[in-house]
Amino acid sequence: MDQRTPRELLSFSSCDKQEWNADNCPVRDVMNQIAGKWATLLLLALSEKPYRFGELRRLVPDISQRMLTQTLRDLQRDGYVERTVFPTKPPSVEYKMTPLGHSLFSRLQGVMSWAAAHHGEIRAAREKFDASELAA
Amino acid sequence: MDQRTPRELLSFSSCDKQEWNADNCPVRDVMNQIAGKWATLLLLALSEKPYRFGELRRLVPDISQRMLTQTLRDLQRDGYVERTVFPTKPPSVEYKMTPLGHSLFSRLQGVMSWAAAHHGEIRAAREKFDASELAA
DNA sequence: CCGGATCCCACACGATACTG
DNA sequence: CAGTATCGTGTGGGATCCGG
Helix, strand or coil, rough: CCCCCHHHHHHHHCCCCCCCCHHHHHHHHHHHHHCCCCHHHHHHHHHCCCCCHHHHHHHHCCCCHHHHHHHHHHHHCCCCCEEEEEEECCCEEEEEEEEHHHHHHHHHHHHHHHHHHHHHHHHHHHHHHHHCCCCC | CCCCCCHHHHHHCCCCCCCCCHHHCCCHHHHEEEEEEEECHHHHHHHHCCEHHHHHHCCCCCCCCCHHHHHHHHHCCCCCEEEEECCCCCCEEEECCCHHHHHHEEEHHHHHHHHHHHHHHHHHHHHHHHHHHHHC
């Protein structure tokens, strides 16, 4: 159903079935899209409320126009985000998260808050690892 | 604590604080590591039980040696995986998920099973999008 | 069996300039 | 305001050979 066992997921992902080349594996196919540098950040922003193009730019200061446009298009393509053009003058465009997007985001939020909560442990682990590397 | 609000996470991620350049943002820092092509698959495999190098290769048939080695090293560096060398002959190396790794994985599993469950909807959304694109 | 070292390429991403 | 178009680059990742 909705919470699958690791083994199930693995058989979905490891492409042991011929019919699933790498790009048809459900897990990989979805993950590869949100694995981009900006997708998660934009989903994060849009999870609260709809935003316009320029507003998103300000929310994520160091994204380039190009990547903002492109990432939003990809999110729209996968059905996570809805794009509405208001023919005002000058025109404005609103991006709004769909139910599918919210559904995905609720899972992503779990990972992101985990990341925020355990960042310290991870940085510590890295330093320890890098230190014991200097035995070279 | 453990489940943060979107707004909290966004302020953690958008680098509006000077002290957090892009690579110091907790969310981005952690996400960028697991966003790789293989990290999630390996965590998936190791979540069940420890595996040896060659076993992992067979579980994920289309990974190259190079990326298997490298990804495992990164996972080890971040503290998700423990590496133990058995000085047998020929040597064998076991990779085992740490408590920290299991903790992260429990969150990732949520995303992955979501992906498996909703893959159909997403593919449908894509086809629809691509079709309405042909009005060009 | 478990990798390290090297070569090479595709593509994600950034910077800049231009349009309706 | 909300984008497209073009160019240039860093690096993630594959293929192959080599070593303990």
